[in-house]
Amino acid sequence: MRIGLVLNLLDEEYQISVYKGVIKRAAEFGIELICFQLEYNALAEDKLITRFPRKEVFDIDGIIILTSVIVDNSNIVKKSDLEKIWGDIPVVSVGQKVKGVPSLLIKTDDSMKKLVDHLVLEHKYKKFLFINGAKKHPDAINRQAVFKKAIESHKSSFPDLTYVCKEGNFTAVSAIQVMEQYMNEKKESPDVVVCANDNMALGVYKYFKMNRNDKNIQECAVTGFDDIPQARFEIPPLTTIHQPLDEIGQKSVELLKQMIECRHVEDEKYIGSRIVYRRSCGCCEDDDFYSKEDQFLKMQSNCFFSETMLRMVSHVGQEINCEETLGGLKYVLRNNMEQFNVNNFCMLRFSNGKKKKITENHKSILVDPLYVRKNGVECYEFDREIKMSLGQFYRKYIGSEKKSNQSFIVKYLSVGNELIGCSLYDADEKVLPYLSSIAINISHCLNRITVSEERKKRSEELEKEVNKRTKELVEANTKRMKVEAEVLKISEIERQRFSNDLHDDICQRLAGISMLCRSYSNQDSAVEKSQMIELAELIGETLSRARQYAHNSYPVELESLGINYALSNLCNTFENQSGIKCDYRWAVHKDVKFSKIEKLNTFRIIQEALHNVMKHSKAKNVTVSVFSEDKKISVSIIDDGIGFVNNSNEGRKGLGLNSMEYRANQIGAKFFINQNKPFGTCVLISWRAKNK
Helix, strand or coil: CCCEEEECCCCHHHHHHHHHHHHHHHHCCCEEEEEEEEECCCCCCCCHHHHHCCCCHHHHCEEEECHHHHCCCCCCEEEHHHHHHHHHCEEECCCEEEEEEEECEEEEEEHHHHHHHHHHHCCCCCCEEEEECCCCCCHHHHHHHHHHHHHHHHCCCCCCCCCEEECCCCCHHHHHHHHHHHHHCCCCCEEEEEEEHHHHHHHHHHHHHCCCCCCCCCEEECCCEECCCCHHHCCCCCCEECCCCCHHHHHHHHHHHHEEEEEEECCCCEEEEEECCCCHHHCCCCCCCHHHHHHHHHHHHHHHHHHHHHHHHHHHHHHHHHHCCCHHHHHHHHHHHHCCCEEEEEEEECCCCCCCCCCHHHHHHHHEEEEEEEECEEEECCCCCCCCEEEHHHHHHCCCCCCEEEEEEEEEEEEEEEEEEEEEEEHHHHHHHHHHHHHHHHHHHHHHHHHHHHHHHHHHHHHHHHHHHHHHHHHHHHHHHHHHHHHHHHHHHHHHHHHHHHHHHHHHHHHHHHCCCHHHHCCCCCCCCHHHHHHHHHHHHHHHHHHHHHHHCCHHHHHHCHHHHHHHHHHHHHHHCCCCCEEEEEEECEEECHHHHHHHHHHHHHHHHHHHHHHHHHCCCEEEEEECCEEEEEEEEEEECCCCCCCCCHCCCCCCHHHHHHHHHHHCCCCEEEEECCCCCCEEEEECEEEE
């Protein structure tokens, strides 16, 4: 059987005392325990940390939740609220009533009233300061209400009785802040400070020690609530309300075990509390069964242990903060875990990474086992394991153990709001607060290493991308220079062709006309009408040929009459000159318009393709189609000739093909030339249309 314990953080005596009771009874029953620390996160469905105890992750059979320490549990009032987070699993609530969930509660109202009665009637205190817990916490609300009611009941007998209520946060630091605020307002110490828990009472002790040299601040009576172990060994020992924390932990395990075994469990079970009178309230004798010598020795032992641990934590923290590599961090952990008497310790990094956000599907949460210590020895079998789920790791980690009453603690590793991993360990209760402090150093170091690794990886990827891009640019530049050279060559060829046409055709015709005119001028008789008609025909043919050459150089009708007319005229001229039947088709939507450069390049591509058909294809028919569909313009020239062998070696392409491809690139079009089935050649270009 495996159960989970959900609490806030094992860094203070109240939660550690309950944890000790839970772990003790679980061991007696042979139950395996996993403790989950919410670490000041609210218990809510959308909080990832609160969802880790789900059954599919660690195979949990039941959960004990210490609701009295959860930072914000105002939204957990009934069973269905917990089912939204953890599903249908047996749950026992400790400290607060949750409707439909067996709850282990403590009767404290009478004890709080008796404490106030004692302070008023026995010690005659008049000025009270009550330091409360978190504003919305049910325990804080109830304890303040009982305190006020008890004070008000004495006002008829003691009219000068006054009190002030201040909000703390159940921590020693918040109590120090409240005391500073109170003294700034009142300028004098109260007669007694009543605190809603022992941690805040110890914070008041620290405030007085910090200001012992201030004559305006006088020490006063102080009381607490919970009776944590440290309370009896302070100077003076702390008067408080004893809650049987160890018994609470044990009873909660018993209740949960009964639920898992499907036995009847009452909805509410109460445990009593009592006042422990010690010298902090002004009493001269203590209720404890410890002699002064025992108290002194115990206090001395606690101080020595605390100072030793603090020095070790400081030393380990400094070493961790100096490390910049994963190997260095593992080296520090390897050398120091034994000093803390930690036999089992695992450091896991969530491997989803920063680019991929961790999802609420916990089966997708993968971990990298960075450091694994098992039974006091570093375990290397996980070094080969990469990216296993958290549940898989846990099952493999404990799989070879024969003991069934193991207990582990899950401590999340986070920086700010970012969850980067977790640690899994077991340790003596005395060192748990110090391990929590070390975990903070581990979190920041691991985050720094992870960021460095990702930065290095991005740098390597960027370098590869730069090299790839550089190669592409070099290739593109080489290709561009080659195309430019071919374009210049084509331009020279066009000029040469135009020059040859002028020389061989137009100039010869003009020379013939000139000679004919000279012959007419030298004859004795008058020029006859037939001779003038012959001369006019020669001039007309020459003019027509000149216009054709001008048109071939630049088709002016593209601008004046439009591309449809220009292409139709081109196809008619091709058919007349070549004797090849040319079928021209225009199916472009009226909303589609061609830019000037698109008109010219489309015309030139078709002109070059028809030239190739006439020169190489031996075709009898050719079809020129221009059409638009789904915001795309397509142009095809298909013939039924001998076909075209597509050679992937660009260096062997002719000037005409390179010219067509170059012009297609100029208008952002895709260019294709393929063998047409069953015979012939197909030239196709297509690009995105521009609407009016």
